[in-house]
Amino acid sequence: MKTLFAALAASLLTVGTVSAQESAPLLVVVTSPEPQVQLMSMVLTMQAAEQGAKARVLLCGSAGDMALRDAPEGVTKGQPPKDMSPQGLMQTIMEKTDTKVEVCAIYLPGKGLDETALIDGVTAADPADIGKLLVDPKAKTVSF
Numbered sequence: 001m002k003t004l005f006a007a008l009a010a011s012l013l014t015v016g017t018v019s020a021q022e023s024a025p026l027l028v029v030v031t032s033p034e035p036q037v038q039l040m041s042m043v044l045t046m047q048a049a050e051q052g053a054k055a056r057v058l059l060c061g062s063a064g065d066m067a068l069r070d071a072p073e074g075v076t077k078g079q080p081p082k083d084m085s086p087q088g089l090m091q092t093i094m095e096k097t098d099t100k101v102e103v104c105a106i107y108l109p110g111k112g113l114d115e116t117a118l119i120d121g122v123t124a125a126d127p128a129d130i131g132k133l134l135v136d137p138k139a140k141t142v143s144f
Helices: 002-023 035-050 061-067 086-096 107-111 127-134
Strands: 025-030 054-059 100-103 140-143
Touching: 025 035, 025 127, 035 054, 035 086, 054 061, 054 086, 061 086, 061 100, 061 107, 086 100
Parallel strands: 025 054, 025 140, 054 100
Antiparallel strands: none
């Protein structure tokens, strides 16, 4: 009976850990203009999302170019070792996980563009919504 109870308790703890991990908010803020840094931010975002994190990506400054339909070559050119591009991996993340990708609210007006310039699935962020996430004690924020 003790063994059965111990096994049941262990399985409940494991289930609880997975559920908590799945709902843990993760905000990934990308501002770097460097394609290698942008790609690594997407690699780590994909890894976190695949491990249950509820990821959200905020692209600001020149990193916002990753979200453009007519993006510069730096964000669309494949890089070693797997010939992936920052934009390509970002799109894969959006397709294969529940990750929301947004550009900073001032990115599009600063470029003289509107949301039609963005690839499908990317939107402009609501500052109040991002602010709420920033003060969420359960959320983690990483910046690249």
